[in-house]
Amino acid sequence: MTHHGPIIEVRGLSLAIGGKQILRDVSLAVHPGEYLSIVGPNGAGKTTLLRCLLRILRPSGGEVLVAGRPLESYSQRQLARVLSYVPQTIESGLPYTVSEMVMMGRYAYFRPLAPISKADRQIVCDTLERTGLVELAERPIATLSGGERQKVFIAAALAQQAQVLLLDEPTTFLDYRHQAEVCRLLVEVNRTLGSTIVAVTHDVNTAALHSRQIVALRQGEVAFDGAPQELMRPEVLARIYDSPLLMVTHPTANLPVIVPQ
Amino acid sequence: MNRVAVLVLLACVALAVTAAAPFVGIESVPLGAVWSDQEPAAAMVLWKIRLPRVTMALLAGTALAASGTVFQALFRNPLAEPYTLGVSAGAALGAVLTMQLELRLPLPGVSTVSLGAFAGAAAVVAFMYTLARLRRDFSVTAMLLTGVAISFFCSSLILLLQYLNDFTRTLRMLRWTMGGLESVVGMADVLQLLPFAVAGCLVSFYFSHELNLLSTGEELAASRGVEVEHVKILLLAVGALTAGAVVALCGPIAFIGLMAPHICRLLVGADHRRLLLAAILLGGPLLVVCDTIGRTIMAPAELPVGIITALLGGPFFLWLLLSRRPAAG
Incomplete structure (x- = not known):
């Protein structure tokens, strides 16, 4: 298409x-x-x-x-x-870990009852790396700061691999540092991935x-x-x-x- | 993988509890009664009374845990469960009304009181759902509070009916609203609950990815590819029918649907592919244990299992409410 x-x-x-x-x-x-x-x-x-x-x-x-x-x-x-989406208000009390949350971005490619594929896992790994979240992968979202949480939601949207x-x-x-980080991430995604x-x-x-x-x-x-x-x-x-x-x-x-x- | 180990352990505990429970009780049943026919009385107690009852408790606990997990995901609130959403109260009102009107439908194998309870549960869910559709700003908190209001309203009507009635009927109503399994004799009731419990578990398991996504918010779930409206209606209906079937056959049994998923979230995490399985494995044995306590603690008298789960669940609910971390900024 x-x-x-x-x-x-x-x-x-x-x-x-x-x-x-x-x-x-x-x-x-x-x-x-x-x-x-x-x-x-x-x-x-x-x-x-x-x-x-x-x-x-x-x-x-x-x-x-x-x-x-x-x-x-x-x-x-x-x-x-x-189309992928990063909402304005991000719920802070979600019980999921960072990698679980990013994996949910792959939903559009899941098939019912089939186990999560190697390809999906690889994409989540790559996305965590690109967004600098590897160290936080197993942390519950509820324990992150607002800026880190924002990056998790951007990462989940990126894992969706939408245009x-x-x-x-x-x-x-966000505070100035996290603002700058999020902006840099968006510019990079726009330039290197062509999103x-x-x-x-x-x-x-x-x-x-x-x-x-x-x-x-x-x-x-x-x-x-x-x-x-x-x-x-x-x-x-x-x-x-x-x-x-x-x-x-x-x-x-x-x-x-x-x-x- | 320690999460897998936890699931295996839960499965073993479930098996052990289910296997042991039929042998516990005032009437001693020796292990030999399972295969030899030297003690016909003991064998009779085991096969006709204890085993059906334990199976029933297992199924009911399983069904309540599954529907509690589904409701918690859909309402995005760990305090949601059939009991707190007013589903149980609606079912109780339905049951008490059929007793009041002495309705008797000529359906073989299905008691009219059960049907009344079932209708009551369905009516509450339909009411909640319509409310949520008509008012787009209807928040999850508002829905929970509506559940509380519905519970109060139904309880008041039940009290009114009990007040106006003669002693025998009032006692029958009162006894029903306590929730209990002592009326289970033979496998007839078990067979009625079985399809609901199995279907409830299978359908919610099939939609475990969707439950994950819906619990993060409906708009986000939609943007990730979930057909939110369809899935939500289907899961609400399944949750209500599963819980409704349990209430119809066992009376309102509080807080199993609240405790099982919550304990399991601490054990295996929040991902519904594991959480549902764990909650199902825990919910059944939990109710079996409660019921075994109920029928032995005051022997030869029996304590309705609904009272025991409420005694356990009430403090648990409070603890959950008070220990919830305020949303960090």
Whole structure:
């Protein structure tokens, strides 16, 4: 099933919940190997858009094509082989170990009652190595820090070997060190494995540093779709966030960044 | 592999307990009664009374452990089990209502009280499920609290019926709601429970990967490829039918479905491929031991096994509740 063109294509997507319009005529395209960040103010519909891509929410209008096929035509298993997901809120009390959790990412390839294959075990091993979790493999998730736990959930999504990795606020609740580690991991996965990354985030600065395409939502509509350099202009950002912003230049990346006023 | 060793050990203990329990009791039954017919009375006690009863306890414990494990995964809460979810209370109300109305359906081999209990269990699960579907924000905690409310409501109605009734019927109702196995004579009841217990165990075992994933959250499970809605309905139904069948035939037996999976999680970890097997191996013998204590501790009188499991399970439940680590940030 080779497919040319966008891996995800959203056409005129609309969604209303309880009479309130959350998404309005949203269209965007994500090409294979892309690193796309979805930014925007609180309540702009970022997470809702992601949940539509995952079929957790059903849109009231428009359509989503995944690898050229309508989203509804996929079985859950088929979809899991194309899209993987790292949720925003990560349950901390799960009784599983790190390697058990990562192994669950292989579900879409399991056959009922068959024992877990050597290939699956090898993929879990490789993923643990890539994400730097080998030492923690047998630790219960409940004993990990927030940053380590986030990496476990990313590792589980990577073990799924889907073309696209969807992430909801992957760094919001992490300290600086873990933020940097998670970002580095995502960039590496994007470059070396060629995974397509779609990340919803609050953090415009990090999004601009790492992604190649940015979509900004404002009140449920696409307010910007383009390269980071074009987004990081005071007049563009002020329009999206309804507020004047201070900008300085990043000392090493030579890109403008926002600082609090 | 020490986890495999634990499973083997559990299996050995299960075998030993099941083999020994029929020989324990006020009426002494010598080992010889198994094969010689020199002691017809002892052989009779062994084959017609003790063995069916121990088998019944084994099956009931197994079924309760399996359905408890399933409910804990689906509700993502280690405090979920048929008893705390109100399934047992619903079944008890169903049974008491059939006694009140003196319903008698002409079905061979199946008692109407059992059917009433079964219907009650099914009604509670259907109610909970509808509630969860209608209100999308219905959290797991809300569902557990609803279970508690349903339990209170059903218990109050049962009390009301008992209050309004004459002495004999009230005693019959009261006795039923204590849960017990002393009415088991011969293999008829065992054969009624057998298909439910076996099906419950097999189906939940078949879905052990799905149970793992569902216990990490429904959205995450869906993103990993689980057909969440279908699997959830099926497992809820299987859990309820298995527990319902036990309550229908033995009365409400509390906390086996809570204790077995929890102890096993400590022994073999949380992966349902091992956990289910361990819980099944532990649940049966646990109930056999409780029932053996029940029929010997106050001999010649018998203590209903439901009272014993509740006495054990109540403190266990409290300990679980109080020792649960608050979610780390």
